[in-house]
Amino acid sequence: MSIESNLEKLGLVLPPAPAAAGLYEHGVLSGNQLFLSGGLPFDAQGELVKGSVPSVCSIEVAQKAAELIILNRLAVAQEQLGCLSKIKQVVQLQGLVNSDQDFYGHPGVIDAASQLLIDILGDKGKHSRLAYGVAALPLNAAVEIALILEVDPT
Amino acid sequence: MSIESNLEKLGLVLPPAPAAAGLYEHGVLSGNQLFLSGGLPFDAQGELVKGSVPSVCSIEVAQKAAELIILNRLAVAQEQLGCLSKIKQVVQLQGLVNSDQDFYGHPGVIDAASQLLIDILGDKGKHSRLAYGVAALPLNAAVEIALILEVDPT
Amino acid sequence: MSIESNLEKLGLVLPPAPAAAGLYEHGVLSGNQLFLSGGLPFDAQGELVKGSVPSVCSIEVAQKAAELIILNRLAVAQEQLGCLSKIKQVVQLQGLVNSDQDFYGHPGVIDAASQLLIDILGDKGKHSRLAYGVAALPLNAAVEIALILEVDPT
Numbered sequence: 001m002s003i004e005s006n007l008e009k010l011g012l013v014l015p016p017a018p019a020a021a022g023l024y025e026h027g028v029l030s031g032n033q034l035f036l037s038g039g040l041p042f043d044a045q046g047e048l049v050k051g052s053v054p055s056v057c058s059i060e061v062a063q064k065a066a067e068l069i070i071l072n073r074l075a076v077a078q079e080q081l082g083c084l085s086k087i088k089q090v091v092q093l094q095g096l097v098n099s100d101q102d103f104y105g106h107p108g109v110i111d112a113a114s115q116l117l118i119d120i121l122g123d124k125g126k127h128s129r130l131a132y133g134v135a136a137l138p139l140n141a142a143v144e145i146a147l148i149l150e151v152d153p154t
Numbered sequence: 155m156s157i158e159s160n161l162e163k164l165g166l167v168l169p170p171a172p173a174a175a176g177l178y179e180h181g182v183l184s185g186n187q188l189f190l191s192g193g194l195p196f197d198a199q200g201e202l203v204k205g206s207v208p209s210v211c212s213i214e215v216a217q218k219a220a221e222l223i224i225l226n227r228l229a230v231a232q233e234q235l236g237c238l239s240k241i242k243q244v245v246q247l248q249g250l251v252n253s254d255q256d257f258y259g260h261p262g263v264i265d266a267a268s269q270l271l272i273d274i275l276g277d278k279g280k281h282s283r284l285a286y287g288v289a290a291l292p293l294n295a296a297v298e299i300a301l302i303l304e305v306d307p308t
Numbered sequence: 309m310s311i312e313s314n315l316e317k318l319g320l321v322l323p324p325a326p327a328a329a330g331l332y333e334h335g336v337l338s339g340n341q342l343f344l345s346g347g348l349p350f351d352a353q354g355e356l357v358k359g360s361v362p363s364v365c366s367i368e369v370a371q372k373a374a375e376l377i378i379l380n381r382l383a384v385a386q387e388q389l390g391c392l393s394k395i396k397q398v399v400q401l402q403g404l405v406n407s408d409q410d411f412y413g414h415p416g417v418i419d420a421a422s423q424l425l426i427d428i429l430g431d432k433g434k435h436s437r438l439a440y441g442v443a444a445l446p447l448n449a450a451v452e453i454a455l456i457l458e459v460d461p462t
Contacts, residue, residue: 021415022415022416022418022419022422022437022439023419023422023423023426024401024422024434024435024436024437025434025435025436025437026436027436028397028398028399028400028434028435028436030340030341030397030399030456030458031185031339031340031341031458032184032185033184033185035399035400035436035456036436037436037437037438038437038438038439038440089182089184090182091182091184091189092182092189093178094438096440099289099290100290101289101290102290103290104290104291104292104293104294105292106290106291106292107175107176107292107293108176110176111176111177114176114177114178115177118177126178126179126182127178127179127182128178128179128180128181128182128189128190128191128300129176129178129179129191129192130191130192130248130298130300131176131192131292132192132250132288132290132291132292132298133288133289133290133291133292134288134289134440134441134442134443135288135289135407135409135441135442135443136407136408136409136410136411136412136414136440136441137412137414137440137441138412138413138414138415138439138440138441139412139415140412144438144440146436146438148184148189150184150185185339186338186339187338187339243336243338244336245336245338245343246336246343247332253443253444254444255443255444256444257444258444258445258446258447258448259446260444260445260446261329261330261446261447262330264330265330265331268330268331268332269331272331280332280333280336281332281333281336282332282333282334282335282336282343282344282345282454283330283332283333283345283346284345284346284402284452284454285330285346285446286346286404286442286444286445286446286452287442287443287444287445287446288442288443289442289443302338302343304338304339
């Protein structure tokens with residue numbers, strides 16, 4: 001299995017790692033765990049997918065947003081690790097949806113992120129997860145996702 | 155101390171591990187840490203305890219919901235580890251309450267989960283904690299709880 | 309570099325570690341990671357900084373609140389470790405802002421906490437981060453912050 005060939009098969013290209021939205025690091029290594037900061041859904045043009053789901057941002061667009069974050073989180077991981085093959089396992093995904101108060105379909109939105117991780121990383125992409133809806137996300141993003149990865153730190 | 159005898163003394167039986175609500179694993183082991191996904195309060199009949207606290211779901215019912223999650227998280231841990239005695243320490247509990255905007259008693263709701271962990275696991279059940287209220291939880295659950303456990307991985 | 313001299317230079321004194329707001333530990337050590345519970349912004353007089361940002365609690369006051377939490381989290385770390393020089397790296401900061409639904413400046417609020425960690429700990433204070441807005445925090449606190457630290461556990 002090659003992560004790069006999976007990306008190619010899926011027709012996906014990792015974007016450049018986005019700029020940080022504040023005074024934090026994109027990722028910090030602790031032993032063999034890489035903690036990646038919460039990422040926001042910037043598209044290839046650098047536009048942010050915004051708004052509460054589903055009243056402003058539809059479920060389908062929010063799912064695309066979740067996929068955008070996975071791609072930019074993997075771009076960050078590649079920058080930190082040098083090579084995506086150093087990812088041994090996605091340990092935890094914390095997925096936050098900018099949510100209408102009467103919207104309860106957060107798992108369906110975050111599933112798009114989970115599925116893409118598995119499509120790209122295979123069994124190494126399988127993860128524990130915490131998904132929920134919040135009142136407001138930074139910059140009015142539709143979705144925010146943070147990851148903890150087990151990696152080869154050498 | 156035996157966890158099983160504590161459960162018996164408390165008159166508690168672990169439920170079957172619930173089905174996942176999305177494309178995630180119930181738990182992922184990283185070194186000697188077991189990351190358990192966010193669990194929802196399904197009762198013995200498989201009914202979900204729902205609604206915002208306290209306008210729709212009373213504090214007392216939300217506390218029972220928090221206890222239900224602990225039991226199904228331990229059921230998941232048992233499935234993953236083979237045996238609950240492999241739990242060395244509950245490291246972190248992240249507890250989310252489906253919260254009215256003017257409700258600030260989240261610690262009192264999540265305390266029911268914390269107390270039950272200590273009742274069942276003794277000192278090994280003592281944990282760090284992050285409790286807060288959110289606008290909306292998956293499936294309109296009243297409470298969601300994720301755990302990180304330190305375990306004997308062998 | 310001495311953390312104590314940095315505190316002195318900044319004119320800062322660590323407060324006493326605050327009382328827990330529930331049935332949890334202030335911190336739990338797992339290997340060389342110290343998980344600190346979510347802290348609330350109590351000031352030197354023990355008053356809690358409260359309210360939704362920015363309608364009730366201004367951004368400036370919320371930033372001060374974020375700094376108060378860093379100081380009381382470091383007080384907890386000192387109590388747990390004996391000495392702040394055992395902190396090797398701040399690994400993750402999870403920052404929650406009690407947020408109006410149309411407020412999106414959470415990074416700017418949590419940046420005050422991030423900056424203070426770097427001012428006090430230098431490069432060891434640099435961290436991954438997850439910042440977002442929630443509907444309601446315990447005791448109506450304006451901000452809540454939890455930390456994961458890599459430490460020398462001996």
